[in-house]
Amino acid sequence: MSKTTAISPGNTTEARRSFGTALKELDWRRYVIYIGFVVVFLFFAVLLRDQGFLSPNNLLNIFRQTATITVIAVGMTYVISCAEIDLSVGSVAGLSSVCTAMALSQWGLIPGILAGLAVGLLVGSINGALVSLLGIPSFLVTLGMLGIAAGTAQWITASAPQPILDDTFNTLFGSGNIGPVPGLIVWSAIFVAIGAVVLNRTRFGRQVLATGGNRTAAEFTGINTKKIKFQVLLISGAVASVAGMLYAGRLQSGRFQWGAGDELSAIAAVILGGTSLFGGAGTVIGTLFGALLIGLINNGLILAGLDASQQQVVRGAIIILAVALARKK
Amino acid sequence: MNTQDNSDVVEMRSISKGFNGVSVLKDVDFQVRKGEVHALAGGNGAGKSTLMKILQGVYHADAGDILISGKPVAINSIQDAKAAGIGMVFQEFSLVPSLTVAQNIFLAAEPLGRGLLIDDRTAVRKSRELFAEMEVDVDPRAEVSRLGTAYWQLTEIAKALSQNARVLIMDEPTASLARHESEALFELIDRLKKRGISIIYISHRMDEVYRLADRITILRDGRRLLTEPLTNVTPEQIVEGIVGKKIEGQLAYRARDHIIHDGAPLLEVRGLTAGRRVRDVSFTLRPGEILGLAGLMGSGRTELARALFGIDRVDDGEILIRGKKSSLASPQQAIDAGIALVPEDRRAQGLVLDHSVRENLLLPLLGKIRRGPLLDQGAGKELSSSLISKFAVKVAHPNRPVRLLSGGNQQKVVIAKWLGNDPDILILDEPTAGVDIGTKSEILDMIRDLASAGKAVIVISSEYPELLAVSDRVLVLKDGSVLRDIPRSEIADEEYLQLAVQGV
Ligand SMILES: Nc1ncnc2c1ncn2[C@@H]1O[C@H](COP(=O)(O)OP(=O)(O)OP(=O)(O)O)[C@@H](O)[C@H]1O
Numbered sequence: 001m002s003k004t005t006a007i008s009p010g011n012t013t014e015a016r017r018s019f020g021t022a023l024k025e026l027d028w029r030r031y032v033i034y035i036g037f038v039v040v041f042l043f044f045a046v047l048l049r050d051q052g053f054l055s056p057n058n059l060l061n062i063f064r065q066t067a068t069i070t071v072i073a074v075g076m077t078y079v080i081s082c083a084e085i086d087l088s089v090g091s092v093a094g095l096s097s098v099c100t101a102m103a104l105s106q107w108g109l110i111p112g113i114l115a116g117l118a119v120g121l122l123v124g125s126i127n128g129a130l131v132s133l134l135g136i137p138s139f140l141v142t143l144g145m146l147g148i149a150a151g152t153a154q155w156i157t158a159s160a161p162q163p164i165l166d167d168t169f170n171t172l173f174g175s176g177n178i179g180p181v182p183g184l185i186v187w188s189a190i191f192v193a194i195g196a197v198v199l200n201r202t203r204f205g206r207q208v209l210a211t212g213g214n215r216t217a218a219e220f221t222g223i224n225t226k227k228i229k230f231q232v233l234l235i236s237g238a239v240a241s242v243a244g245m246l247y248a249g250r251l252q253s254g255r256f257q258w259g260a261g262d263e264l265s266a267i268a269a270v271i272l273g274g275t276s277l278f279g280g281a282g283t284v285i286g287t288l289f290g291a292l293l294i295g296l297i298n299n300g301l302i303l304a305g306l307d308a309s310q311q312q313v314v315r316g317a318i319i320i321l322a323v324a325l326a327r328k329k
Numbered sequence: 330m331n332t333q334d335n336s337d338v339v340e341m342r343s344i345s346k347g348f349n350g351v352s353v354l355k356d357v358d359f360q361v362r363k364g365e366v367h368a369l370a371g372g373n374g375a376g377k378s379t380l381m382k383i384l385q386g387v388y389h390a391d392a393g394d395i396l397i398s399g400k401p402v403a404i405n406s407i408q409d410a411k412a413a414g415i416g417m418v419f420q421e422f423s424l425v426p427s428l429t430v431a432q433n434i435f436l437a438a439e440p441l442g443r444g445l446l447i448d449d450r451t452a453v454r455k456s457r458e459l460f461a462e463m464e465v466d467v468d469p470r471a472e473v474s475r476l477g478t479a480y481w482q483l484t485e486i487a488k489a490l491s492q493n494a495r496v497l498i499m500d501e502p503t504a505s506l507a508r509h510e511s512e513a514l515f516e517l518i519d520r521l522k523k524r525g526i527s528i529i530y531i532s533h534r535m536d537e538v539y540r541l542a543d544r545i546t547i548l549r550d551g552r553r554l555l556t557e558p559l560t561n562v563t564p565e566q567i568v569e570g571i572v573g574k575k576i577e578g579q580l581a582y583r584a585r586d587h588i589i590h591d592g593a594p595l596l597e598v599r600g601l602t603a604g605r606r607v608r609d610v611s612f613t614l615r616p617g618e619i620l621g622l623a624g625l626m627g628s629g630r631t632e633l634a635r636a637l638f639g640i641d642r643v644d645d646g647e648i649l650i651r652g653k654k655s656s657l658a659s660p661q662q663a664i665d666a667g668i669a670l671v672p673e674d675r676r677a678q679g680l681v682l683d684h685s686v687r688e689n690l691l692l693p694l695l696g697k698i699r700r701g702p703l704l705d706q707g708a709g710k711e712l713s714s715s716l717i718s719k720f721a722v723k724v725a726h727p728n729r730p731v732r733l734l735s736g737g738n739q740q741k742v743v744i745a746k747w748l749g750n751d752p753d754i755l756i757l758d759e760p761t762a763g764v765d766i767g768t769k770s771e772i773l774d775m776i777r778d779l780a781s782a783g784k785a786v787i788v789i790s791s792e793y794p795e796l797l798a799v800s801d802r803v804l805v806l807k808d809g810s811v812l813r814d815i816p817r818s819e820i821a822d823e824e825y826l827q828l829a830v831q832g833v
């Protein structure tokens with residue numbers, strides 16, 4: 001740092017910087033998720049090459065297994081960027097899977113899909129209204145909603161799985177392929193693409209980040225921050241309900257357990273990806289890699305023959321390590 | 330030059346510091362004697378705060394030495410600085426609002442009683458002693474969040490004294506104080522000085538520097554320009570040293586004949602009542618006119634601005650814009666009606682500190698750079714760059730977080746962000762707080778130019794010379810009501826206005 005490129009005193013406005021300084025300035029902490037992803041990938045590729053880690057099938061599997069978490073985490077990126085949290089996403093996914101399955105068997109394909117979406121929109125708008133209108137912290141509102149949604153799902157099904165026999169639905173939501181590409185991957189690609197563009201390139205996205213970064217300043221700038229908070233929670237609920245339908249389609253049934261605990265994986269993916277836990281900065285692409293990293297670790301540990309309890313320990317340690325590396329100085 | 334070298338409590342030698350290859354301090358020497366008030370002056374971004382942060386252990390110098398009482402010391406952390414007797418009066422952030430004054434003073438140095446339990450009573454007693462020594466009246470048991478900024482500062486000073494600070498650094502301490510509070514602070518500084526405590530005083534206000542300081546050091550573009558006793562330099566020399574050129578008549582009022590008297594006023598306020606701080610306020614504002622709002626702290630100036638901008642709810646009265654009755658229920662409606670507000674607290678209300686200069690500038694302008702549903706990145710870059718150059722914001726790159734800018738440059742960003750919207754009615758609440766003298770005259774000129782271009786401007790300021798320099802009319806507020814509405818031509822001088830404000 002002591003050897004600096006010379007800059008004449010008058011010329012500080014748009015400083016020309018050499019490649020060297022640019023490289024030094026490159027904030028590698030922001031890219032730690034990509035670095036981490038590559039490192040873990042190479043590590044497993046070498047270590048587990050005989051267990052078939054690199055086989056196309058296994059790699060596709062990783063994508064497929066992380067698809068629902070990815071979708072949920074895209075919604076969660078908005079919530080956390082806005083300095084809120086949504087703990088209800090996992091149980092919303094579960095409730096949506098059951099409602100879809102039940103409506104599907106009663107009334108058919110379209111009503112089934114609408115029922116699933118309705119769950120997400122309803123829960124999301126209740127969360128949003130309580131947070132933005134009554135000013136209750138989202139942590140508490142969505143913690144309560146986690147219980148309500150999970151309980152409702154178990155209650156209305158009397159804890160029984162709801163089989164889905166509609167092939168169109170199952171093909172559409174998760175079981176089918178588009179050419180060689182599993183449908184689940186297409187779904188997560190669509191959510192990531194839309195999520196990334198909207199957050200970075202639209203007025204709404206900017207307003208979400210500004211609200212999370214400094215709510216007062218955002219208000220003074222004419223942003224209706226209550227509306228923004230409502231909207232991100234609504235989005236999160238709706239996205240979680242789609243994830244619930246992906247569970248239903250992949251596992252060809254609706255069940256109250258689907259999605260249980262996903263809120264924690266989604267939050268971990270978002271934070272690993274580089275979104276600030278305190279709001280104001282968010283990246284959907286980072287979130288995708290955060291989710292993939294978690295999936296990669298899960299898969300590698302299983303192939304390595306660790307049992308479930310050991311997996312949990314290693315996974316927890318890796319997440320802490322990654323977040324520690326990515327933290328701001 | 331220095332005959333009493335042995336009495337230097339602090340000596341900084343050849344300090345250099347750069348951030349990411351841009352050098353901010355170059356070979357700076359700085360000495361502070363025992364019991365002196367040493368003013369540190371310089372333009373926005375000259376490096377004053379950075380130099381002080383090095384002394385406090387927040388940053389580490391790239392080169393140079395620090396000597397305390399003649400002995401070289403390594404200051405690598407805030408703890409090191411405290412141990413060396415350096416105390417800092419932060420503006421914010423360093424107190425825990427939910428704790429009491431006494432608990433804050435002894436935070437992490439709590440007196441322990443029997444059984445290693447914290448002895449709060451001793452803490453309160455010791456705090457009382459500290460405040461008694463400072464000759465100020467503060468209740469050590471009050472929760473900090475309930476106290477005003479002036480008390481925060483006193484608590485900070487007491488905290489530093491409790492740690493046996495020999496040097497106190499004050500970076501723009503009066504920025505958030507009312508007039509009488511500032512005066513109380515000055516008296517306290519005089520007393521501390523008598524007790525042999527040295528004070529490094531950073532301020533952009535010349536009157537304060539002359540009131541307090543024994544010596545002055547001027548930094549320009551990261552270099553030391555001079556260190557002199559104040560008796561040896563004239564105010565003109567100081568201003569010229571800071572700005573790098575002569576500035577004349579910046580604070581002189583220039584009558585402008587652009588006020589358009591015929592036709593409807595741009596803004597008409599009738600019997601406006603909002604909350605408890607704005608009561609039955611009426612006035613009109615014509616295109617081309619600059620209206621100054623004067624009043625003591627708590628007189629309702631800021632609250633009036635907030636009500637006009639749709640932040641606070643209007644309880645009663647009417648607001649007419651271009652003759653049409655308007656309901657301004659939200660900032661968005663106010664913006665749509667052509668009003669802009671530059672708020673008083675830039676860090677809390679004006680900026681998203683962690684976002685880039687560009688993002689901050691574009692935030693109110695997002696509607697303008699849309700292409701279909703998406704934002705037009707190219708247009709955004711162009712627009713922000715043009716604002717940056719128009720307002721001469723000193724920033725290495727528009728992508729840098731606005732947090733890294735010096736205080737004055739942050740203020741320019743807040744103003745620039747609103748002018749990109751081309752509002753008809755501009756409300757500026759303390760627009761030159763923390764801004765250097767050169768920039769201040771630029772901002773005042775800008776206000777005049779905007780008015781001459783047919784816009785209406787409302788300026789709130791606690792600095793009377795500044796208010797008198799631009800206002801065509803001054804509205805004096807007291808307890809939320811209009812006390813007087815005085816044309817500029819009737820105001821002879823600062824004293825007249827001061828008396829008017831006090832309601833004499
Ligand atoms: N952490 C940082 N990283 C990069 N640049 C910085 C950092 N801190 C300060 N700077 C830059 O260093 C320069 C000096 O800043 P400094 O805050 O010391 O100025 P100042 O003299 O206190 O100005 P002001 O009167 O406006 O407060 C500025 O150009 C600022 O942008």
Ligand SMILES: [Mg+2]
Pocket residue numbers: 377378379500735736
């Ligand atoms: Mg400063």
